[in-house]
Amino acid sequence: MGRTHGGRNRRAPGARGGGRLMLTHVAAASGAPSSTLVLSADALPEGEEELCGALRDATDWLCERGLDDITKIALIAPSRHPLFDLDYRFVQVLPGAVNGFDFRGSCGHSILASVVVASRLGWLPKLAPEHRVRVRVTNNNDRVVCEVDESVRDRTTFTVHFLRQQEPRLDSLLPDGQVLTGLSTSEGGIRVSQVSAGNPYVFVAATDLGVRDVDELFGDSARLYESLSEIRRSAAVHAGLPAEGAFPKVAALLPDGDATLAVRALSVPSWHPTIALTGAVCLGAATKIEGTTPHSLAGSAARPGVPLTIRTPGGSTVASAAVSGSRPSSTLSWVSVPHKEVVFRGAVDIDSLRPHTRKDELLCL
Template sequence: MLAHIAHAHGSPSSTLVLPAEQLPSSEEALSRALSDGVAWLAGHGLSAVTKIALVSASEHPLFDLDYRFVQVIPGDPVRFDFRGSCGHSVLSSVVVAARLGWLPRLAPGHRTRVRVLNTDDHVVCEVDECVRDRTTFTAHFLNHPAVPLRELLPFGEPTTDLPYEDGMIRVSAVSVGNPYLFLSGHDLGVGTPEELFAAGEPLFRTMTAIRRSAAHQYGYPVEGAFPKVAAVLPDGEDGLAVRAVSVPSWHPTIALTGAVCLGAARRIRGTIPFQLAGGETGRTAPLRIRTAGGCTTSAAAVTGHDRDSELAWVSVPEKAVSFTGTVSIDSFEPHVQKEDSCLLSI
């Protein structure tokens, strides 16, 4: 089977993009197939690829692509998490789909509508620039209809005291794009953005323990990838410094879904991002997000007032993706759905 690899700049891993119709749909059978595929990657020097996207041309009249995300959880044996999404992998899938001819050739202004099957998110990927093998997008995460802000709080409140193995900590649980836990760096004993970016294994272990506790609260596998967790600190006007945990280490920047969720959380009165980004002051301005690996912005459109406020969309600009190449993974062949393979032989 031909597979395609693309890398979204700032992501901890490139994405392996596969044709969904050629592989099993059930998690059990798909896990067997992907285990063989991941073993092939490891044997060919590509073990760092831990994100997989299964894509197909959408049968829904409002969308161009259907997308299913799979997070590889390294270990022996390797495991897979099917629960969440990855915005960087969505963009990588658009780049690959265009190269396969499933979409019109990408050009500035072109918009691709993606239906995320894991989370039922609707993402519009708008091309800003195309240069050789690199495409830059603005990603728009849409809610139709708009969603009340209070429904974005899985624990029902802007902040919650969450027990974990070392005691209790205040968290803001917000779910937009992916479920996230936002922690104040001050509550973790970190005073400045520079200290946050330089923090090592002790802080990583603490944040991982907090994430595991929250996973138990969500009813998710504690060894999985979701919910995500990030620590935040004030960083100037309309700005936050952020350090996030990924799989299996620190995220080099912040996930695209993390930027989306953080932009939304900043608009929800009482959350930790709302408080640390200045509260009501400048609440409607785009949020500037600084990480150790660079900066991005997140703009959330909220309608209504106070308790009736609703989230309409969140946009994150300047997300660049580079096409890496094509590989032929023969270990997928025993799992290929033969009746469909003729439709997608590229």
């Protein structure tokens, strides 16, 4: 939302005072390709057809006001599960003449945006260092613990821990049971690793796409973009998913020193400026799976207990995957990613969503 929110404390168009009273809020996580529009799930239709209609009205409203760069939506509610604080459902906007929506995956950056908004709504205590918020991802049943490192005014920094209800065997993270999968493209066949942790991802060695060094990987190559897009579409068809959907994600990898990988990833509908938080989680887990492309390129980070440094055009991050047991029955305990910052952008009064507002919220509005 850079062109709309130039100042740190500026609100989105249509915002009013008392942000906790509004139905919709906007927050942005560092490294994300888009801010997140956070909505109260309990105030929206439950049926997917009616829900898509309400979300389409909301995204049309955003587009009319020059906010069409918001392509992530989070639907949140105080969790009804006694072990969690917040229920979260992710919606990826698929831009087009008529916007579409993909409900299949998750988004770690939007999870953090949701935690910040939930605290502003009073659903959570005021965020403070060492405070942990437990989030249940209803898209894929992931469990995410968001640990607050720092909270100052409208900025909060987290360490994020991804885990499952039961520790999965590493080989169960391979959707088709193979460490390497052959896919067909217009340029011939290519071998990739398909891994699902946080989100389903397709990892390909950048050298197999003719990329020679990191500068070339991070360059604005239309040919590389189209090659990765075609690989992603082929992997989607292979998995029985819509070719033009948002999942699986795709990323090209290149060694950049020991325990460091240079990564170029796609988002919707362009290059990702960094890598998705779920992408860092998935890549961190994939480096521990013997025989995969990430494992073969990661150097010492392929060993248990060694974190992976991920370098992207927009900066670097670290993924630490905790692995238990010995091969081949090793299990993934969790994956942690530190230093993820979220900025609260403000409250937005979207007229088209007023019919879905709860009566108590309407009285406040």
